[in-house]
Amino acid sequence: MGEFQEQVEALAARSKAAARQALTEEATKTAVILPFIQSLGFDVFNLEEVVPEFVADVGMKKGEKVDFVIKIDGKIAMLVEAKPINCKLGDTQFNQLFRYFHVTEARLAILTNGKEAWFFSDTDEPNKMDKRPFFTFDFQKHDKSQIQELSRFHKNSFAIDSIIEAASNLKYTKLAAAYLKHQLEDPDDEFVRLVGRQIHDGSITKSVSEQLKPSIQAALDELIRDRIQDKLSITFRDEGxxxxxxxxxxxxxxxxxxxxxxxxxxxxxxxxxxxxxxxxxxxxxxxxxxxxxxxxxxxxxxxxxxxxxxxxxxxxxxxxxxxxxxxxxxxxxxxxxxxxxxxxxxxxxxxxxxx
CATH class of the missing domain: 3.90.930 (Outer Surface Protein A; domain 3)
Structure with a gap:
């Protein structure tokens, strides 16, 4: 893990330099994306492992090419679609990768501009790429837990079943976290009624809902605060x-x-x-x-x-x-x-x- 972390930090430096100097997709590939693939343990000079410009014909569209295909034991493990570092990742790039995913045996796809990497799978429907990435990695801003998550995709620890399981868990965790964050900031009527039915005798009318909302929001803040402080107290006590x-x-x-x-x-x-x-x-x-x-x-x-x-x-x-x-x-x-x-x-x- 220590060596991999050092490689990731080297990628961060490369990404920051590329953001100032790389003006094209090819420059981004050379400066960041190929070193990124190599940091995951794949030999970018071995066509048995990394295939550039892989042809992935889609229906009537012939000659469609994936920027890189990563293979393990002769089978396609991941698709990598590269974009210039000054390009914002979004729907256009997603749709292109979506088409490639459908016509290959890959169950993982990476969309990257050398600044961010978005990881996709098919947790919603087999052989159909999910609309949302289950994991995003910022080359320039990340923490140890994110590096640990990234290490799942290293060749030495690559296990597709555990990655897909983790992808599903991460996806639902992110969605649940986004929902709960919204409720923390501004609880919606449905959430207030859900909690209100547990703490209020009688019907949850509009006026009752408006009355309960500030109390529920304050309770959520207190609950989160107490939970975090409990964990911090344990950590602090352990440190003596x-x-x-x-x-x-x-x-x-x-x-x-x-x-x-x-x-x-x-x-x-x-x-x-x-x-x-x-x-x-x-x-x-x-x-x-x-x-x-x-x-x-x-x-x-x-x-x-x-x-x-x-x-x-x-x-x-x-x-x-x-x-x-x-x-x-x-x-x-x-x-x-x-x-x-x-x-x-x-x-x-x-x-x-x-x-």
Missing amino acids: SKTAEKPASGEVAADSEIETTQEEREGFMIVRAIAARIAPIERITIRDAKSYCAILMDDNNRRPICRLYFNSSTTKNIGFFNAEKVETKVRVEGPEDLYKHAAKIETVVQAYLNA
Whole structure:
């Protein structure tokens, strides 16, 4: 896994360079897509494994060609359709790959522009490519779990049955997650009635539904928050009392002068819980200093999320940062007040993700 992860990170660098320099499909193939196929363990110079410009006649259309066909033991395992890196993947490219999929024995297809890779299968109907990808991989922005998922397609671990099973699970998980995300943000009437029937005696009229909706939305937020915080508490407890000892920028203090308090730990876990909606929690880190406790993105003091000023016995403040890294202090009663400022935290984290 370590070697594969290094190869993927090398692909990320290639993709970023190609985004600046590759102007054509052929340039994108050379710069990113062929190295991508090779990183999956396939010999791009061996026609027994990787066949470029594979002819896939579709009905009356003769001479239709798939950019690459990947074979395992002489059988077609995957189709790869390539597009220029400045091309946005969408319906036109999907329709082309859809036609190719139908006339080959492949059960997997990849649509890629060297920046993203969309993975398709036939989980809805045999030998008919699904309309939605079951997995998408961003070459330039990804986490360890996504790299782990990508490793399923490596030649050394390729198992079509387990991939198809995972594809089906991923597809339904994504659809369920999208539905639940919508309900978290703005519960629809049907969802409110569904929950309402469990907690309200009597008919769920329109007025009752409108009355219940804010309470259901608040309950969902609390449930998610508590669940994430429980997981974070376990993780934090397993890590023991280990805290970051490096002072934040501009702070110089002896180790013995820095003590991460219970309130600072709680504040850190709450920030992680809030940020977990949009970012991997391992990217949210803590770095304590003498005068404040910094919560950072990627353990980088040039990416501050907030600062906890909890050392005073009389007053507590939290310093929130905007996308321009300007700090604004807010007086608080304790770490739980961080929840009142969740939007500020999500905004700055999203800005770092987009950078």
